[in-house]
Amino acid sequence: MSRKRIGYFENRDDPESICSRCRMCELICAFHHHQVGNPRRGRIKVIGLGKGEDIPVTCMNCEDPPCVNVCPTGALHRAEADGMVMVKGDLCIGCAMCVNVCPVGAVTLDPVLGMASKCDLCQGDPQCVLYCPAKVLKLTDAGQLARHRMREFAKFLRTADERS
Amino acid sequence: MNRRIFFHPERCMLCLSCVGTSEIRKIPQDREPTARLAPVLSRGTPWVWTCRHCTSAPCVEACVSGSLRQEEGKARVIHQPETCVGCGSCILVCPYGALKFDSIEGRVSKCNLCAGEEVPPCVKVCEARALVCQEPDLFAREKKKRYAREMRSHRGIE
Amino acid sequence: MSPFGGGYAGKLLYVNLTEGSVEKRSLDRNLALNYIGGRGFSSRILFDELKPGTDPLSPENRLILATGPLNGTPTPSASRLVVAAKSPLTGALGDASSGGYFAPELKYAGFDAVVFQGRSSHPVYLWVEDGKAELRPAKRLWGQKIHETSELLKEEIGDDDIHICAIGPGGENLVRYACIVTDEEGAAGRCGIGAVMGSKNLKAVAVRGSGDVGIADPKRFKEAIDAYRQTLEGEVWTEVLRRLGTPNLVAHRQKLGIWGAKNFQRATLDGWEKISGEAFREKFLQKVLGCMGCMVRCRRYSAIKEGPLAPTYAKGPEYDTINSLGAKTYITDPAVILRAHHLCDEYGIDEQTAGSSIAMAMELYERGILKKDQVDGVELVFGNGEALLHFIEKIAFRKGFGDLLAEGTKILGERLNASYYAIHVKGLEVDASDPRSLPTRALTYSVATRGSCHLRGFPYIDEFIKPEEAKAFFGTERVSDLQALEGKGKMVAWSENWITVGNLMGLCIFAWYRSRSFPMLIKRGLDLVNEVYVATTGLPMTSEGLFRCGERVYNVEKLFNLREGFGRESDYPPQRFFEEAMPDGPGKGSKLNRDDYDRLLDEYYEARGWDKVSGHPTPRKLRQLGLDGA
Numbered sequence: 012m013s014r015k016r017i018g019y020f021e022n023r024d025d026p027e028s029i030c031s032r033c034r035m036c037e038l039i040c041a042f043h044h045h046q047v048g049n050p051r052r053g054r055i056k057v058i059g060l061g062k063g064e065d066i067p068v069t070c071m072n073c074e075d076p077p078c079v080n081v082c083p084t085g086a087l088h089r090a091e092a093d094g095m096v097m098v099k100g101d102l103c104i105g106c107a108m109c110v111n112v113c114p115v116g117a118v119t120l121d122p123v124l125g126m127a128s129k130c131d132l133c134q135g136d137p138q139c140v141l142y143c144p145a146k147v148l149k150l151t152d153a154g155q156l157a158r159h160r161m162r163e164f165a166k167f168l169r170t171a172d173e174r175s
Numbered sequence: 176m177n178r179r180i181f182f183h184p185e186r187c188m189l190c191l192s193c194v195g196t197s198e199i200r201k202i203p204q205d206r207e208p209t210a211r212l213a214p215v216l217s218r219g220t221p222w223v224w225t226c227r228h229c230t231s232a233p234c235v236e237a238c239v240s241g242s243l244r245q246e247e248g249k250a251r252v253i254h255q256p257e258t259c260v261g262c263g264s265c266i267l268v269c270p271y272g273a274l275k276f277d278s279i280e281g282r283v284s285k286c287n288l289c290a291g292e293e294v295p296p297c298v299k300v301c302e303a304r305a306l307v308c309q310e311p312d313l314f315a316r317e318k319k320k321r322y323a324r325e326m327r328s329h330r331g332i333e
Numbered sequence: 334m335s336p337f338g339g340g341y342a343g344k345l346l347y348v349n350l351t352e353g354s355v356e357k358r359s360l361d362r363n364l365a366l367n368y369i370g371g372r373g374f375s376s377r378i379l380f381d382e383l384k385p386g387t388d389p390l391s392p393e394n395r396l397i398l399a400t401g402p403l404n405g406t407p408t409p410s411a412s413r414l415v416v417a418a419k420s421p422l423t424g425a426l427g428d429a430s431s432g433g434y435f436a437p438e439l440k441y442a443g444f445d446a447v448v449f450q451g452r453s454s455h456p457v458y459l460w461v462e463d464g465k466a467e468l469r470p471a472k473r474l475w476g477q478k479i480h481e482t483s484e485l486l487k488e489e490i491g492d493d494d495i496h497i498c499a500i501g502p503g504g505e506n507l508v509r510y511a512c513i514v515t516d517e518e519g520a521a522g523r524c525g526i527g528a529v530m531g532s533k534n535l536k537a538v539a540v541r542g543s544g545d546v547g548i549a550d551p552k553r554f555k556e557a558i559d560a561y562r563q564t565l566e567g568e569v570w571t572e573v574l575r576r577l578g579t580p581n582l583v584a585h586r587q588k589l590g591i592w593g594a595k596n597f598q599r600a601t602l603d604g605w606e607k608i609s610g611e612a613f614r615e616k617f618l619q620k621v622l623g624c625m626g627c628m629v630r631c632r633r634y635s636a637i638k639e640g641p642l643a644p645t646y647a648k649g650p651e652y653d654t655i656n657s658l659g660a661k662t663y664i665t666d667p668a669v670i671l672r673a674h675h676l677c678d679e680y681g682i683d684e685q686t687a688g689s690s691i692a693m694a695m696e697l698y699e700r701g702i703l704k705k706d707q708v709d710g711v712e713l714v715f716g717n718g719e720a721l722l723h724f725i726e727k728i729a730f731r732k733g734f735g736d737l738l739a740e741g742t743k744i745l746g747e748r749l750n751a752s753y754y755a756i757h758v759k760g761l762e763v764d765a766s767d768p769r770s771l772p773t774r775a776l777t778y779s780v781a782t783r784g785s786c787h788l789r790g791f792p793y794i795d796e797f798i799k800p801e802e803a804k805a806f807f808g809t810e811r812v813s814d815l816q817a818l819e820g821k822g823k824m825v826a827w828s829e830n831w832i833t834v835g836n837l838m839g840l841c842i843f844a845w846y847r848s849r850s851f852p853m854l855i856k857r858g859l860d861l862v863n864e865v866y867v868a869t870t871g872l873p874m875t876s877e878g879l880f881r882c883g884e885r886v887y888n889v890e891k892l893f894n895l896r897e898g899f900g901r902e903s904d905y906p907p908q909r910f911f912e913e914a915m916p917d918g919p920g921k922g923s924k925l926n927r928d929d930y931d932r933l934l935d936e937y938y939e940a941r942g943w944d945k946v947s948g949h950p951t952p953r954k955l956r957q958l959g960l961d962g963a
Contacts, residue, residue: 019326026620027575031630033623034434038407042555048406048546049441051312058316058323059493062646063619063634066323083270105230106270110311111181116318120311122543125230125249142407144628312543313492 014093016072017055017130017137018151020159030147032057032065036139040130043138051122054130055139067139067148070117070130072096078109078118078129086127087118095132103127177250180225180288180298180306181314187221187305189214193297194223211286212297213272223306225297226273226286228252234265234274234285242283251288259283336362338549338871340402341370346444346466348459350533351392351451355459355466360445366872367959369837369879370401373886374446375417375428380889380963382450385896389421389525390507390532392452398439398498398538401839405440405546408558408865409565410844412436412624415836416498416521418529419897422509422686422741423760423784426893427524432624432632432841435515438496441542453534460490461540471536475505478679479514486539498538501681503729504531508739510686514678518632518648519624522683523761524783525741549871557864564857565628570847574631575621577610579652579843584609586656590918591766594660595715596689596696597756597909600767600918604665608655612667622648629844635671642668647675653764657688662695662721669718673725680729682739689762690738691724693745693754702751709733756907758785759899763907770920773821775906776933780825782890791828791846791854795821798851806851818929822936831858833883838862885958888950891943892963901948904934 022028034057037050045052055069076096078087086102087109089095105125109118121128132150140148149155194212213224232252235243242259245252254274259282266274266283274285288308289295298308307314337343337360347356368377375397387393396418403411414436420427439447443464456471473489474482479501487493496516503511504527511527512520521527548554565571573581583605586592590600606612613635622632637645645668654674664670677684691713697703698713705712709727711720711734727735737745742762746755756763761784768774773792781789795803795815803812803820807827812820831854835842840862848854859876867874894903906925914924938945942954955961 026614026618027630029620031621031623031632033625033627033630035407035623035626035628038626042407042548042551045545046548046551048437048548049544050437051441051543052545056316056319058319060320060323060327063622063636064327066326068319068323068326103231104233104270106227107179107181107229107311108227110315113315113318115322116315116320119315120230122312123545144623144630313494316494 013152013154014072014074015095015132015150015152017067017069017132017139018149018156018159019067019147020149020151021147023163028145028147030057030065030067031145032059033144035142035144036067036148039138039142043133045123049122052128054117054119054128068115068117069139070096071115073114077112077114078127081108081112083108096129097131098127098129100124100126177248178308178310179228179314180295180308181311182223182225183305183307184220184222186303187223188303189216189221190302192300192302193306196296196300211273211275211284224271224273226252226288227271228286228288233268233270237264237268239264246290251290252285253287253290254283254285256280256282256284337365337547339547340406340549340866340870341365342440342443342445342544342546344444344464346447346461348447348449348466348468349451350449350453350457350468350535353453353457353468355468357464365402365870366874367882368886369834369866369882370445371399371413371415371839372417372428372430372833372836373882375399375415376426376886376890376893378446378448379417379419379426380893382448383419383893387419389419389424389427389529392450392533394419394450394529394532396449396526396529396533396535397446399446400436400439400444401837402870403865404436404839406548406554406869407626408840408869409562410624410627410629410841411839412627413836413839413841414439414498414515414521416513416526418524418526420524420526420760420783421507421528421532422525422743425759425782425784425897425899426890427526427783429512429521429523429526430836431513431515431519431521432627433496433515433519434625435496435498435540436839437546437625438540438542440546441544442540443542443544447538449530449533449535452532456534456536458486458535458537458539461538461542463542463544474536476502478502479517479681480679482537483517486537490539490541492541495539495541497540499681500527500530500536501679501729503680503682504528505536506729506731506739507531508682508728508731509741509744510683510739512681512683514681517678518622520678520681520683522685523786525683527681548869550868553868554865557861557868561857561861561865562628564853564861565844568847569849571629571844574629574843574847577614578621578631578633578650580610580613580633580650580655582610582652583655586660586766588919589766589770590915590920591768591770592660593656593756593763593767595663596661596692596754597763597767598696598916599663600770600915600920602660602663602665607665608659608667608670613650613655613671616667617671624841627841627844629841631843637668637671640668642672645672645675647671647678649674649678653685656764656766657685657692658721661688661692662717663692663715664718664721665716666718669721673718673721676722676725680725682725682729685764686741686762687725687728687738688721689756689764690728690742690745691721693742693756694734694738695720696754697749697751702749707734753908756909758906759783759894759903761785767915767920768906769910769915769925770923771815772818772925772929772933773825775910775925775930776821776937777825777828779906780829780904780934780937782887782894788842789829789832790825791832792825794824794828794851794854797849802851818933820936822933822938823940826937826940829887830880830883833886834858834862834879837882837886838866881958885960888941888954888958888960889963891948891950892960895947895949901934901946904948905930
């Protein structure tokens with residue numbers, strides 16, 4: 012069982028394989044879900060940290076999701092045991108407790124509907140992955156992400172001498 | 176988007192200044208002996224419960240007298256004490272216990288997000304900035320930013 | 334209720350800075366159908382609202398920020414903002430554009446354009462958010478450079494997820510070619526629109542929007558943008574631009590020998606490899622950047638981390654950076670060029686005019702026309718990088734010799750009785766390349782409605798059009814011959830109308846226009862764009878209709894300029910190109926021929942339906958475009 016999420020895999024050795032802040036992920040996400048142009052209705056957001064650092068952030072599909080645990084109506088739920096956490100729109104009362112407890116800020120209130128809004132992996136065919144021109148977003152799981160970071164750290168160790 | 180009250184439990188010192196402010200503060204047309212904030216401690220983690228001003232508030236739906244309504248633009252859920260009959264339906268449906276019965280007045284009281292104030296006093300008085308009044312988008316974005324800093328695969332390398 | 338099915342916000346924001354008032358007006362459906370948006374809105378509004386002879390730095394000038402209907406949608410590279418005013422540098426119609434994120438955000442905030450008039454009594458900035466706007470005091474911001482201005486604004490508003498157009502000290506000090514910078518990164522550079530903003534005491538416009546940009550037919554829209562994206566995926570230019578950015582053109586300029594190096598005294602550049610696209614990529618590139626919704630990602634994010642000019646972090650350089658700050662001044666130190674570029678962006682002055690002005694001064698100094706004591710005691714010779722960095726700051730604050738440099742090459746030439754060395758058309762400096770060996774380019778640059786500009790037309794068609802295509806479209810196979818002049822007037826006229834369409838939509842032409850196939854110019858540039866436009870707005874439109882809008886806008890711009898006194902004589906290249914031959918390189922010996930150029934211009938005017946003597950659109954042409962009332 013590998014719980015799926017959208018992961019950001021950059022390759023710092025390739026200037027074209029790092030998030031370029033084009034925000035197409037935000038645009039296509041909002042379009043896919045609401046048929047409009049409005050990146051604030053997207054469920055993924057590129058966070059700019061300055062000095063050219065840009066990281067796309069979205070739901071991590073937690074093992075023990077605080078959003079599901081806190082939701083008073085059951086709107087935040089998991090349909091399948093190994094599936095993605097979803098929002099049942101007709102149950103959501105827009106109380107924003109899920110927004111309050113999400114550790115990474117992946118759940119927001121949709122600015123137009125006032126309902127909880129989060130990544131739903133687009134029925135298994137995530138659009139952000141498809142449309143990202145840098146190809147740095149992947150449908151992945153925690154294990155793959157961990158291995159990627161191990162590889163990056165190993166590269167760092169290998170070049171430690173040059174830096175000192 | 177309209178502001179809501181959010182809470183950062185990791186910052187809260189349980190000083191109860193927020194409760195004090197809410198209780199002592201007088202609103203012209205009403206006496207409120209009942210606090211609009213309810214702090215609890217759960218296995219060492221504090222939480223201050225407030226009215227969440229839900230977009231599709233169950234209390235608004237349940238209210239028989241029409242005393243509870245969404246403000247224009249859905250900024251807050253307002254309670255009008257004058258028309259409240261004190262039936263208590265709203266208290267039954269609220270998941271957060273945000274509505275309390277005022278036995279002296281015979282009606283319900285709840286947080287109205289202090290319309291007319293730039294920042295609600297309970298937020299202003301919180302030294303730890305555990306209570307914030309923010310747009311949900313901004314609140315979530317600050318957490319995204321903190322997480323993004325951790326996400327950088329070369330964190331600490333440069 | 335919006336009369337538009339999507340795309341347009343349906344509202345224009347009118348700001349009177351004298352009165353301190355803000356007014357929302359509805360977007361007229363006919364304006365949208367006939368002018369589409371972007372440059373179409375700004376040119377038409379300037380034409381309607383400005384009296385001829387208006388002083389560009391007076392309260393009567395308008396400053397316009399205009400978006401297109403596709404800004405804010407997931408259309409590829411629909412990121413461009415147009416800023417426009419009567420230019421204080423040229424006295425003609427002026428506009429510039431910038432990518433990034435500002436134009437989409439203005440749409441999310443519910444506005445298609447903002448029109449400023451008047452002058453505020455004290456420094457202000459405009460805060461636009463979700464259907465509302467207000468003027469706020471900018472006392473703390475005035476005097477700050479671009480980065481600091483943005484930081485202060487974000488702090489004041491309490492959110493860093495806002496988008497900003499700002500001027501720096503350059504605009505505040507009314508440098509004639511001061512620019513507007515969006516989000517600290519993209520300069521809407523040319524024509525001195527930043528000075529107009531400064532003259533109005535307007536420091537910045539900040540915007541945040543959470544509203545929808547509607548899409549009338551989402552299913553049709555998705556098919557259209559997917560088809561559009563496919564044409565970009567297969568495009569060789571997409572790869573080149575992603576890998577090297579616009580600096581990829583450095584190698585091309587050297588190969589053809591068409592640099593305007595040393596103020597157009599040299600056509601080839603010794604040491605060009607040090608400032609090529611490859612060199613910048615290897616030395617300074619951190620990563621590529623993409624504007625809103627762009628799959629090309631031609632912007633560079635560069636950093637100087639070692640040496641005397643470290644630390645410098647900047648978006649850039651672009652090809653025009655390297656041309657203006659490197660080739661023209663004959664500087665081949667890439668760190669100096671990048672640093673100079675960064676300073677121009679921080680002070681808010683156009684790097685192209687800055688580089689051209691300094692280069693002209695360098696030539697005058699080397700010729701003894703300018704003496705050392707006139708140039709602040711600086712050894713102002715070609716190749717002096719320190720001098721370049723020194724004078725960029727002086728220009729921004731109008732200090733010392735910088736005060737004269739801040740006027741641009743035309744006035745520099747007039748003041749020093751050295752107009753021959755001022756290489757401009759209508760007051761806007763010749764950028765891009767030396768057109769002496771390619772007369773078609775000379776025509777394109779010289780008839781452009783904002784002054785010398787290589788982006789107003791698309792003269793490269795003759796590099797790749799096939800003879801049979803040339804015959805079918807322009808009436809003669811000779812259009813496919815790079816050296817021939819027949820049919821080129823027609824070609825340039827067509828290309829101007831065609832390229833304007835991209836500027837109307839809010840599309841980045843770098844993603845939209847590049848091709849080595851003439852049929853693709855029509856397929857992507859008109860047919861697919863029309864498909865996206867109709868799917869987005871629900872408005873009735875055709876490829877021919879779009880092309881006609883491009884032509885209409887171009888004619889309105891011409892009418893504006895004619896009204897300001899720019900007749901046929903203003904559509905000529907600088908005298909130097911007729912008198913001096915290219916001194917070196919593959920084009921050695923080339924110079925423009927007066928008779929040839931006259932014939933080219935005649936053919937161009939005829940193709941446009943303009944009177945040959947005056948350049949004025951004929952009554953027939955005006956009727957055809959629905960401009961007979963104008």
